[in-house]
Amino acid sequence: MTLRYPALLAALVGAPLIASTAHAAETTDKGFTASGNVEIIGRFTDAQPSGIAALPDGRLVLGFPRSVKDHSGPRLATYADGHLTPFPNAETQQDFVSPLGMTVDAKGHFWVLDEGMLAGKGTITGAQKLFEIDPTTNKVLNVLTLSAPTLLPDSHVNDVRIDLTHGKSGTAFITDTSTGTHPALIVVDLASGHQRRILANTKPVMPENGFVAVMDGRAARYNPTKAEMPQGGANGIGLSPDQQTLYWQPQTSRRLYAAPTSVLSDWKATEKRIEASVLDKGESGMGDGMATGPDGSLYITDDERHAILKHAPDGTLSVAAHDPRMIEPDGLTYGKDGLYCTIGQWARLPDFHNGKDMQELPYIVVKITLPK
Numbered sequence: 001m002t003l004r005y006p007a008l009l010a011a012l013v014g015a016p017l018i019a020s021t022a023h024a025a026e027t028t029d030k031g032f033t034a035s036g037n038v039e040i041i042g043r044f045t046d047a048q049p050s051g052i053a054a055l056p057d058g059r060l061v062l063g064f065p066r067s068v069k070d071h072s073g074p075r076l077a078t079y080a081d082g083h084l085t086p087f088p089n090a091e092t093q094q095d096f097v098s099p100l101g102m103t104v105d106a107k108g109h110f111w112v113l114d115e116g117m118l119a120g121k122g123t124i125t126g127a128q129k130l131f132e133i134d135p136t137t138n139k140v141l142n143v144l145t146l147s148a149p150t151l152l153p154d155s156h157v158n159d160v161r162i163d164l165t166h167g168k169s170g171t172a173f174i175t176d177t178s179t180g181t182h183p184a185l186i187v188v189d190l191a192s193g194h195q196r197r198i199l200a201n202t203k204p205v206m207p208e209n210g211f212v213a214v215m216d217g218r219a220a221r222y223n224p225t226k227a228e229m230p231q232g233g234a235n236g237i238g239l240s241p242d243q244q245t246l247y248w249q250p251q252t253s254r255r256l257y258a259a260p261t262s263v264l265s266d267w268k269a270t271e272k273r274i275e276a277s278v279l280d281k282g283e284s285g286m287g288d289g290m291a292t293g294p295d296g297s298l299y300i301t302d303d304e305r306h307a308i309l310k311h312a313p314d315g316t317l318s319v320a321a322h323d324p325r326m327i328e329p330d331g332l333t334y335g336k337d338g339l340y341c342t343i344g345q346w347a348r349l350p351d352f353h354n355g356k357d358m359q360e361l362p363y364i365v366v367k368i369t370l371p372k
Contacts, residue, residue: 031305031322038323041340042079042365047071049342049365051102051159052289054335055110055135061087062342062365063099063331067117068349075099076112079365088138095140097127101159102331105170106243110135113160113174128157130172130188144188146174150195154180156232159290161239161246166265167191173246173264175205175234181224183207183233185248187264198264198271204278205234207252213286214304215347216327222252230303230328230346236290238298247298249287256281256300256311284317285309289332291339299339301329303347308332308339308368321368339368 042049042062051063059078064071075096077084086093101113109132116127128151132142146157158177164170169191176184176197184200199205211222213229220229235251239261247258263269263277285302287309292298298311299320307322308329320339330344342365348358 031307032324034323034325035319035321037369038321038326039367039369040325040364041367042082043362044365045361045363047073048344048363050331050344051100051112052331052333052340052342052365053102053104053110054333054340055104056108057135058336059135060333060335060340061102061110061112063102063112065098065100065115065117066119067098067100067115068119070119088133088135088140092140095131095143097124099131101157101174101237103159103161103239105162106164108135109133109141109162111160111162111172113157115157117156123155128155130160130174132190142190144172144190144193144195146186146188146195150186150197151176152178152182154178154182157186158232158235159237161237162190163239163243163246163261163265165243166261171261171265173237173239173261175237175248177232177235177251179232181207181233183250185234185264189265189267194267196267198274199234199278202275204257204280205248205250207231207233207250211252213252215286218347220347220352228352230352236287236300238290238292238300241292241294241296247281247290249284249290249300251286251288254283254286256284256287256298281311282315282317284311288328288330288344289341291332291334293334299332299334301332301341303328308341320370323366325364326366337367338370341366341368 047064049062053061074086076099078087098115099112100115112131114129128146130144156177156179158175160174167189172188174186183205184197188195231252233250236249238247259278286304287300289301296313300309306326308320310318310320328344331342345359350357
């Protein structure tokens with residue numbers, strides 16, 4: 001037997017062994033204790049918020065998708081003091097089928113990605129769209145429809161980021177998580193509407209075979225034919241403050257990837273060149289939502305740990321927040337006074353529990369205070 005700690009062993013030699021029957025508090029994993037910087041700012045019982053974005057004027061926008069459960073409330077709304085206000089207005093609500101991913105570009109314009117899916121009906125033909133809204137006037141400025149061959153029958157457009165430094169009017173980058181096994185990134189030229197799939201079915205966008213996750217106290221393995229947990233390809237997406245680097249992560253993975261937007265937006269770039277430009281940034285968590293801080297730090301949701309991870313520009317990884325109430329952190333946005341996050345309960349859906357709905361209301365939205 002190898003003595004790993006000889007000094008400690010020597011100190012204990014001759015010490016009496018004492019067995020105590022008195023009750024004392026045993027030590028526990030500190031990860032089970034809330035970090036203390038998470039505050040619930042919204043509770044919802046009718047519809048579950050998913051997408052979230054902080055507008056330049058401080059308003060918080062929530063998206064209420066209808067792909068899992070239809071509802072009568074607003075599909076897109078600002079939220080403050082317990083009240084929802086249809087955004088950009090009540091008249092445009094019918095233009096949205098199921099708003100999901102959203103972001104604010106460098107000029108302050110709001111963009112929302114409609115997944116175009118409805119509970120019980122699946123994908124609605126022609127409903128997968130990208131909307132540009134001016135939050136100063138609350139008017140829709142542009143609507144771009146995504147279509148075949150960019151989209152496949154099993155496409156699931158999930159989240160979006162807008163790069164205004166490439167292309168006449170900028171370039172949109174969209175994650176296609178896929179409801180099947182064909183994920184990709186989608187690139188859209190905002191001036192012409194020209195679009196294409198890139199990195200389709202390559203490792204940086206694909207779910208990992210054999211992947212095992214422990215979510216909400218339940219272990220499940222990736223199963224491409226019968227899902228036992230929320231799973232899929234490229235999902236969370238982020239953009240560096242200078243708009244020169246795009247980040248993303250497959251949902252069924254713990255690896256973060258990045259590539260220069262100059263290459264991803266180059267319509268002359270071959271698939272081989274695009275693949276060669278991708279960098280593996282290492283392991284993070286099982287992520288979903290992603291937000292970028294002013295210093296270039298990436299904040300990534302960690303579904304397994306009920307946490308938000310911080311990926312610093314130098315690659316240092318730390319835990320920004322953890323709380324058992326954050327069952328499955330979903331959409332994430334960086335606001336002026338902290339992070340805001342929608343909390344999902346996707347792993348509790350009937351599909352993953354032999355038809356039994358394990359969700360517990362209310363759905364919540366949280367604010368996370370960051371160190372100054």
